[in-house]
Amino acid sequence: MSIHSPAADWFKAPHGHEKVWIGLALVWCLIMSLMMPYWHFRGQQNSAGEAYAVTPEDFAARVDRFVEANTVQEGINPIVEPPPGGHAYLLARQYMWYPVLKLRAGETYTLHLSSADVQHGFSLQPINMNFQVMPGYDHVLTLKPKTKGVFPIVCNEFCGVGHHMMVGQVIVE
Amino acid sequence: MTPQSTNSIGLTGSPEPAVVLPQPGSSGIRRRICDTTGLPICLDAQLFIRINAVLAIVCLLIGGIGAILLALTRWQTIHLLRVDWFYRILTLHGLNMLIFWILFIEVAILYFVSTSLLKVQLFSRKVAWVSVIMMFVGAVMVNVTILVGKADVTMTSYLPLLAHPAFYLGIILVAVGTLIAVYNYFATIYVAKRDKTYEGSVPLVVFGATAAAIIAVVTLLHGAVVMVPTFLHSLGWIAQPDPMWYRLIWWGLGHQSQQVNVCAMVSVWYFLGTMTTGARPINEAVCRSAFVLYILFINLASAHHLLVDPGVGSTWKIWNTSYAMYLAVLASMIHGFTVPASVEVSMRAKGYTKGLFAWLTNAPWKNPGFSGFFLSLLIFGFIGGITGVTLGTQQINIIAHNTMRIPGHFHATVVGGTTLAFMGLIYYVVPLIFRRDYIFKPLARIQPYLFATGIMMLSLGMSFAGSMGVSRRSWDIDGAGSIYGPAAHLMLGVAGIGGILAFLGLLTFVLLTVGTVLFGRSNVGRKMDDWGTPKPLVAKVAAASEHQSTRGTMVLAIIFLISFAVYYFANWKALADVWPVR
Numbered sequence: 092m093s094i095h096s097p098a099a100d101w102f103k104a105p106h107g108h109e110k111v112w113i114g115l116a117l118v119w120c121l122i123m124s125l126m127m128p129y130w131h132f133r134g135q136q137n138s139a140g141e142a143y144a145v146t147p148e149d150f151a152a153r154v155d156r157f158v159e160a161n162t163v164q165e166g167i168n169p170i171v172e173p174p175p176g177g178h179a180y181l182l183a184r185q186y187m188w189y190p191v192l193k194l195r196a197g198e199t200y201t202l203h204l205s206s207a208d209v210q211h212g213f214s215l216q217p218i219n220m221n222f223q224v225m226p227g228y229d230h231v232l233t234l235k236p237k238t239k240g241v242f243p244i245v246c247n248e249f250c251g252v253g254h255h256m257m258v259g260q261v262i263v264e
Numbered sequence: 265m266t267p268q269s270t271n272s273i274g275l276t277g278s279p280e281p282a283v284v285l286p287q288p289g290s291s292g293i294r295r296r297i298c299d300t301t302g303l304p305i306c307l308d309a310q311l312f313i314r315i316n317a318v319l320a321i322v323c324l325l326i327g328g329i330g331a332i333l334l335a336l337t338r339w340q341t342i343h344l345l346r347v348d349w350f351y352r353i354l355t356l357h358g359l360n361m362l363i364f365w366i367l368f369i370e371v372a373i374l375y376f377v378s379t380s381l382l383k384v385q386l387f388s389r390k391v392a393w394v395s396v397i398m399m400f401v402g403a404v405m406v407n408v409t410i411l412v413g414k415a416d417v418t419m420t421s422y423l424p425l426l427a428h429p430a431f432y433l434g435i436i437l438v439a440v441g442t443l444i445a446v447y448n449y450f451a452t453i454y455v456a457k458r459d460k461t462y463e464g465s466v467p468l469v470v471f472g473a474t475a476a477a478i479i480a481v482v483t484l485l486h487g488a489v490v491m492v493p494t495f496l497h498s499l500g501w502i503a504q505p506d507p508m509w510y511r512l513i514w515w516g517l518g519h520q521s522q523q524v525n526v527c528a529m530v531s532v533w534y535f536l537g538t539m540t541t542g543a544r545p546i547n548e549a550v551c552r553s554a555f556v557l558y559i560l561f562i563n564l565a566s567a568h569h570l571l572v573d574p575g576v577g578s579t580w581k582i583w584n585t586s587y588a589m590y591l592a593v594l595a596s597m598i599h600g601f602t603v604p605a606s607v608e609v610s611m612r613a614k615g616y617t618k619g620l621f622a623w624l625t626n627a628p629w630k631n632p633g634f635s636g637f638f639l640s641l642l643i644f645g646f647i648g649g650i651t652g653v654t655l656g657t658q659q660i661n662i663i664a665h666n667t668m669r670i671p672g673h674f675h676a677t678v679v680g681g682t683t684l685a686f687m688g689l690i691y692y693v694v695p696l697i698f699r700r701d702y703i704f705k706p707l708a709r710i711q712p713y714l715f716a717t718g719i720m721m722l723s724l725g726m727s728f729a730g731s732m733g734v735s736r737r738s739w740d741i742d743g744a745g746s747i748y749g750p751a752a753h754l755m756l757g758v759a760g761i762g763g764i765l766a767f768l769g770l771l772t773f774v775l776l777t778v779g780t781v782l783f784g785r786s787n788v789g790r791k792m793d794d795w796g797t798p799k800p801l802v803a804k805v806a807a808a809s810e811h812q813s814t815r816g817t818m819v820l821a822i823i824f825l826i827s828f829a830v831y832y833f834a835n836w837k838a839l840a841d842v843w844p845v846r
């Protein structure tokens with residue numbers, strides 16, 4: 092009885108269905124823990140967390156250089172096309188993603204994400220890929236777009252009253 | 265109304281002497297003999313169980329009012345609140361529910377199980393006063409700060425977002441107050457052991473509660489480590505702590521505290537299994553080892569919340585997310601088996617041996633203690649557990665982080681699981697401790713079903729909306745152009761309707777309980793009304809093997825495992841479809 096002290100000889104090995112279930116559960120847990128290292132080496136989607144310390148000012152300066160060198164269409168939020176295989180920069184700040192990125196399907200890019208102020212969330216829709224964006228950290232993703240179209244970037248980390256308006260864009264051709 | 269002769273667990277069997285047993289070391293003993301169980305009840309513990317339980321219910325109500333406002337705002341068609349109030353209420357809801365309701369009721373549970381099951385006095389009134397006053401003052405500070413609009417930072421208050429210092433100080437007070445209550449609990453257990461008020465090992469329920477208390481200490485220390493510097497920073501005394509460091513330590517508090525809830529909930533499952541069906545653990549060693557696994561393998565579980573974060577690498581993420589081979593998950597899977605299996609054995613012993621599931625269909629489904637706990641077990645396992653392990657898989661988190669799948673998951677664990685189990689417990693604790701029988705019992709009998717249905721709809725609606733990319737903590741998903749299709753909107757509607765039902769279930773519970781405490785019929789001098797426990801079928805003869813079998817539970821467990829595997833691998837498939845990334 093779970094509300095009374097057990098009999099003195101309570102320490103017994105499991106048997107019957109209980110034993111079978113513990114065995115099954117253990118095997119299942121083992122499978123699940125092997126899946127992650129397996130995917131790390133063989134899978135295409137991983138989150139390695141590669142990052143470098145960067146001050147918000149330095150990062151903003153890098154973004155500016157990137158925009159200056161690669162803009163293909165001027166505007167409040169310019170459209171910028173990094174060279175295929177090259178580096179792309181995306182700055183999150185209350186409440187916009189800067190700039191608009193134009194990428195080519197099938198090419199691999201090194202995407203740098205960071206924030207000028209508070210934390211933000213990079214959420215690429217409707218593909219639904221999500222990464223954390225932190226001030227002070229240059230979060231580096233190696234990304235290979237494989238579908239063409241215009242993809243909104245939603246902010247999915249609460250960042251203030253304008254949070255819901257913080258939508259950027261990735262164009263893939 | 266004639267008093268119940270003896271209930272199925274035979275708690276009333278032995279006529280307990282009405283004399284007070286001398287207890288070495290304690291003078292002025294304040295206790296009474298329980299009219300229902302014949303157990304000595306410590307009057308100090310009774311007082312503090314009452315105070316903490318009342319405060320818990322108040323916070324549940326505040327959180328519940330927040331809940332309905334949020335649910336009706338996220339339901340895009342209704343979109344009730346203004347933008348600033350949405351985030352304000354979100355902060356209010358998160359803290360009152362996840363922190364205040366849960367901590368106050370858990371302190372009450374700790375006092376209850378230690379003193380009543382070990383038949384010992386509460387260690388110290390003074391310590392209990394200090395604890396509850398700190399927690400109360402802290403909770404008031406936090407709520408006032410939120411409501412005057414000085415803490416629109418959500419429950420996690422991620423730096424560099426900054427709230428008024430009173431907000432952090434309030435949280436620190438609540439955390440330290442809780443730590444002090446946990447100290448009181450350990451001291452009580454120590455006294456029981458010293459004075460030999462029990463023989464051999466502590467009862468399983470106390471063992472589980474102790475596991476919860478141990479994890480709580482580790483958890484609350486993380487809370488202090490992160491909240492104290494943040495508080496000092498909010499005063500402008502020190503520089504801003506690193507936001508990534510903040511996330512790491514905050515989730516050491518945030519995630520492990522969920523393991524406290526799991527531990528406490530599982531102990532309540534065992535308790536209610538015994539109270540409602542007379543179940544006894546099949547193998548104490550198995551149950552206790554599973555609790556030990558919780559203690560050992562929960563460290564650094566904050567990794568679950570940092571799986572797509574910068575600065576922490578793959579190895580760290582993979583190792584810490586599976587806490588050495590998912591041994592904490594194993595523990596939950598063991599309890600998920602042993603709890604229903606013990607009910608099955610008990611019911612079969614009463615003669616309900618027909619087929620695979622006669623033990624289950626004949627269970628006391630009209631007893632809210634039973635329905636509350638069994639629905640909690642099913643929702644926690646089938647929805648909360650399966651989604652949680654899947655979302656917490658390092659790579660799968662890429663398609664789930666910060667989407668509505670996350671609240672979809674934890675409303676199945678800490679609401680459909682923990683909160684519902686605690687509701688079931690309260691249907692027993694109020695008559696025992698407040699000495700009044702529930703008013704409107706028929707309403708109480710359907711309340712767990714109403715709440716459970718609502719929470720399942722809420723949780724599934726959120727989860728599916730999240731799979732379609734809808735983000736959590738967002739006031740509006742249509743303001744910046746139409747990003748999500750009609751299916752996502754439909755799912756937010758399902759969550760909204762579920763939210764209404766769950767809110768009604770919650771309100772019913774609060775009103776019934778408050779009504780009972782104020783106006784319920786006193787049961788002083790007689791046994792509490794029986795909620796209904798299964799009667800043995802005397803005429804029934806069956807082979808001994810029929811009595812011992814746990815076939816039904818095994819079938820349920822296999823169905824669970826298959827559902828788990830299907831959901832898990834479907835998510836790997838979904839992940840494989842997104843863009844390659846590293």
Ligand code: HEM
Nearest residue numbers: 331334335358361362418419671679736737738763766767
């Ligand atoms: C009537 C029952 C409930 C309903 C209808 C409800 C509904 C909601 C809704 C709509 C949200 C906002 C989701 C978002 O936009 O991100 C939310 C958040 C949350 N709920 Fe509940 N909830 C209920 C009960 C509870 C309970 C009992 C707990 C804890 C024990 C809880 C814990 C939380 C937490 C921790 C959050 C996240 C807050 C944040 O993101 O900062 N809820 N709930």
Ligand SMILES: [Cu+2]
Nearest residue numbers: 211246250257
């Ligand atoms: Cu943002």
